[in-house]
Amino acid sequence: MAREQRPPVIAVMGHIDHGKSSLLDYIRKANVVAGEAGGITQHVAAYIALHNGRPVTFLDTPGHEAFKTIRARGAAAADISILVVAADEGVMPQTLDALAAIREAAIPFIVAITKIDKNNADIERAKHSLLEHEVLLEGLGGDTAYSLVSSKTGEGIDELLDLVLLSADLLELSGDPEVVATGFVLESTQDPKRGASATLVIKDGTLTKDGFVVAGEAYAPIRFIEDFLGTRVESAGPSAPVRISGFSKLPTAGSLFTVVKTKKEAEAAVEENKKELAAMPERIATVEGITEFPLIVKADVAGSIDAIAHELKKIAHERGIVRIISSGVGTVSENDIKTAHASGGTIIAFNVSTDAIASELAERDNVPLFTFSIIYELSQKVQELLDASIPAVASEKELGRALILKVFSSSAKKQVLGARYISGSLAVGSRVKLLRKIGGEHSEIARGSISNLQQARSDVQEIHTEGDFGTEVECRADAAYGDELVSFVVTQL
Numbered sequence: 001m002a003r004e005q006r007p008p009v010i011a012v013m014g015h016i017d018h019g020k021s022s023l024l025d026y027i028r029k030a031n032v033v034a035g036e037a038g039g040i041t042q043h044v045a046a047y048i049a050l051h052n053g054r055p056v057t058f059l060d061t062p063g064h065e066a067f068k069t070i071r072a073r074g075a076a077a078a079d080i081s082i083l084v085v086a087a088d089e090g091v092m093p094q095t096l097d098a099l100a101a102i103r104e105a106a107i108p109f110i111v112a113i114t115k116i117d118k119n120n121a122d123i124e125r126a127k128h129s130l131l132e133h134e135v136l137l138e139g140l141g142g143d144t145a146y147s148l149v150s151s152k153t154g155e156g157i158d159e160l161l162d163l164v165l166l167s168a169d170l171l172e173l174s175g176d177p178e179v180v181a182t183g184f185v186l187e188s189t190q191d192p193k194r195g196a197s198a199t200l201v202i203k204d205g206t207l208t209k210d211g212f213v214v215a216g217e218a219y220a221p222i223r224f225i226e227d228f229l230g231t232r233v234e235s236a237g238p239s240a241p242v243r244i245s246g247f248s249k250l251p252t253a254g255s256l257f258t259v260v261k262t263k264k265e266a267e268a269a270v271e272e273n274k275k276e277l278a279a280m281p282e283r284i285a286t287v288e289g290i291t292e293f294p295l296i297v298k299a300d301v302a303g304s305i306d307a308i309a310h311e312l313k314k315i316a317h318e319r320g321i322v323r324i325i326s327s328g329v330g331t332v333s334e335n336d337i338k339t340a341h342a343s344g345g346t347i348i349a350f351n352v353s354t355d356a357i358a359s360e361l362a363e364r365d366n367v368p369l370f371t372f373s374i375i376y377e378l379s380q381k382v383q384e385l386l387d388a389s390i391p392a393v394a395s396e397k398e399l400g401r402a403l404i405l406k407v408f409s410s411s412a413k414k415q416v417l418g419a420r421y422i423s424g425s426l427a428v429g430s431r432v433k434l435l436r437k438i439g440g441e442h443s444e445i446a447r448g449s450i451s452n453l454q455q456a457r458s459d460v461q462e463i464h465t466e467g468d469f470g471t472e473v474e475c476r477a478d479a480a481y482g483d484e485l486v487s488f489v490v491t492q493l
Contacts, residue, residue, distance in 0.1 A: 006175035006238035007055040008168035013098035014084030019114035022151035046241030051161040057239045077184040081109040087121035090129030110163050111146035175238025180259045181205035185215045185251045188302040190330035194245035208235045211259050212266035215251035219266035253303040291320040293386045294345035297327040311379045320390045337361045400424030400487040425464035426487040435484040448475025
C-alpha cells in the first residue's frame with residue numbers, strides 16, 4: 001500500500017514559565033498546569049488536538065534546564081518544534097538549550113512569542129533577542145516563521161496552528177499504515193494496578209492488539225491499547241500517542257520500539273539489545289580522596305529519573321561526588337530502605353510516597369529519606385547533604401621559618417637553641433616542625449612547640465624581623481646545626 005499523509009508531531013519547547021503549558025491548555029481546552037507541582041511540567045506528555053479538521057500531535061516538553069535530556073529526546077521524536085519565547089523576557093538560558101536541541105535534531109521550528117497581553121511585554125525586544133542568537137525571523141532578514149500569541153485571549157493561536165500545518169505540508173510527512181508499528185518510548189511509569197506502563201509515539205505503521213512491543217531491555221504483550229485520553233482503542237496509526245501496560249520492566253524513556261509476533265521473538269530481541277548496551281558500559285571513575293555520596297532515587301516516571309540524574313551531575317564538591325546507586329519508578333519500598341541502610345545511602349523520593357512498612361523501617365534504622373515535588377528543592381537539598389558529608393581535612397599553613405645555628409642544651413623533652421630568622425613570624429606557644437636536609441631534601445624529624453623566645457637577651461612573645469635569637473623548644477628529637485625550625489598552624493577545610 002502507498003504511503004499516506006500523517007499528522008505532524010510537534011514538540012513545544014522553551015524556557016521555564018514562558019507559557020508552553022498554557023499555550024497547550026488553550027489548544028487542548030484542558031488544564032494541565034494545575035496538576036503540576038509549582039506550575040512546572042515535570043515530565044513529557046503527548047496530546048492530540050484538531051485544527052481545521054486535521055489532527056496534530058503535541059509533545060509538551062519541560063522547559064526547566066534540568067530536563068535537558070528529556071527535552072532533547074522530545075525534539076528528536078518530533079517533526080516540527082514550536083520555540084516559545086515570552087514577550088516580557090525574550091531569550092533566556094533554557095531557550096538556548098531548547099534551540100540547541102532543535103538544531104541537533106535537524107527539524108524545522110516556528111517561534112511563538114507568548115504573553116503579548118502582559119503590561120510589560122516588549123515584542124520588539126523579544127524579536128531582537130532572537131536575532132542576537134541567529135534566529136532570523138521573517139521580515140527581519142530571515143525565513144523563520146513566528147506568531148504573536150496570548151494564551152489568555154487566544155490571539156494569534158489560530159495563526160500559529162496554520163503555520164504548523166503549512167510546515168507539515170512542506171515536509172510531506174507520510175506513513176504506511178500497513179507496516180509494523182515503530183516509534184519512540186516517550187515516558188514510562190509504574191502503575192500500581194497495571195505494572196510497568198509506557199507512553200509510545202508511533203512514527204510509522206499501525207499498532208494493533210497482536211504481538212509484543214519491544215523497547216530496549218523491556219517487552220510487553222499488546223493486550224489493550226489506550227489513546228491519550230485513556231480510552232481503549234482497537235488500533236493506532238502513524239503519529240498517535242498510545243499507552244501500553246504489562247512490560248517486563250520499565251522501558252527506558254527515549255528508546256526506540258518495535259513490534260514482534262511472539263514472546264520468543266520478544267525475548268530474543270531484548271537479549272540482542274542487552275548485548276548492544278553491554279558493549280558500551282557506563283564507567284564510574286573513582287579518585288583517591290573523593291567522598292562518594294550514595295543516593296537511592298525513586299520517582300513517578302522514568303523521564304523524571306533521567307531529569308534528576310541530569311540535575312545531579314551538576315552538583316559538585318572538590319572532594320565529593322553524588323552517585324546514584326539505585327533508581328526506580330514507584331513508591332519507596334522496604335527493599336529501598338534496606339539498600340540505603342546497607343550502603344549508607346540517602347533516599348530521594350520525587351512525586352512518590354513511602355509505603356507504611358518502609359516508613360517504619362526507615363525510622364527504626366535512621367535511614368535519611370526526603371520527598372520532593374519541585375526539582376529545584378531536590379537539587380538544593382542534595383547539594384547541602386553532599387557538603388555536609390565531606391569530612392574536614394587538616395591543612396597546615398606555614399607561619400615562619402628559622403635556621404638552627406647552635407644547640408645550647410638538650411634534654412628528653414626540651415632544647416635551648418640559637419637560631420637565625422628566615423621568614424614570617426615565630427611566636428611563643430606556636431607549633432613547630434624540625435626539618436633536616438637528608439639526601440638533598442628537607443625531611444621532618446620531629447614536632448613540638450615554642451615555650452620561650454629571647455632577642456637581645458630579653459624575653460619576647462614573637463620574632464618577625466631579621467636577626468639572631470634564642471628559643472626553647474619542646475620536642476623529643478635532638479636538633480643540630482643546619483636544621484630548620486618551621487612554625488605552622490593547622491586549619492580545617
